[in-house]
Amino acid sequence: MGYNSKVEGDVIVTRVDAALNWFRKNSLWPMPMGLACCAIELMAAGASRFDIARFGSEVMRFSPRQSDVMIVAGTVTYKMAMAVKRIYDQMPEPKWVIAMGACASTGGMYRSYAVLQGVDRIIPVDVYVAGCPPRPEALLDALIKLQNKVAREPILAASPNVAA
């Protein structure tokens, strides 16, 4: 088949993978699980100077049902852990997780009886951001890395969260 530019005009032919992933990665709506100090830097990333909305994360929905990526920003205590897991379970597929900061990644400086040593003990994490707290630019870098990961996802891939 030929491409007749006079007739077809602004038409792009591509694969479903590429198109769908392009839509998904450029509109990752975060679910901000802002638990502690990292939440302040998350707010800074959402404010005007570092503007996370440039990357498509226009809406920081506090509703898990309407979000794509959960940004766990802060210390996850054992008391809060089950609530984080429940909110993650309420997010619809496809969903991703960014563990922001040292406490969410590994428990941080709190090697103690009350702190969950890394949120990846209860939910699967896609991108970890180091820092205490990480600069807003580091969070934006993590978002860009997540976008690259989303772009590579094959369509119709079996998701590990879907029950067999």
Add this chain to the structure above:
Amino acid sequence: MAALDIAQQLKARFPEIISDPAEFRGEVTVRLSDAERITEVCAAAKKDFGFDYLVDISSVDNYGDDPRFTVVYHLYGYGHHCHLRLKTDVSEEKSELPTVCTVWRTANWHEREIYDMMGIRFRNHPDLRRILMWEGYPYFPLRKDFPLAGKPSEMPDVAFSKPAPLEGGPFVTIAGGKDRIAREPRVRIPETDALDTNARLERRKDVQEAHGHSHGPGPVETK
């Protein structure tokens, strides 16, 4: 009016149960020998001596000593701008104190925290339950025989806890000790640490002299 004068007046009011006020660096401490009368003493301190602000209540685990716990009340008065520290002892078998919530309402959450972390119950407390850990957590974390890493526990649908990997830590200084090497050992074994090292070190004579008189007066002498 200086804090020491007010403390002397408080002692004059309850001579048998309140010790001589000790002063160290401008801070006045009195000890209460009968913990059951704490509410009465605190009510008098608030009404008659103007200590209308309870700054803090905290507890100390003297692991190895007989009255195992010491509960410390920090009082302050907006009128006379004076602080006072009130200490009482609670033994482990008893583990109970009357509440001071009726005197200062802020004591509610402070006493809940002491119950949560140390296990000391407060009689007549309006709502004595855990505040930092979850209800049903089986241990009292700030006791000296509880390891920093924590112990495993499981409450399905509520919370779970696992011991944290310490990797040779905790990297905190042991109190007392005559030189840096005793205070900051290269390797610490957390289970045996606080149990013998701290208790043993604090009882050594040279360590007690190094402390000076910062720990306040001893037990109340009754006439």
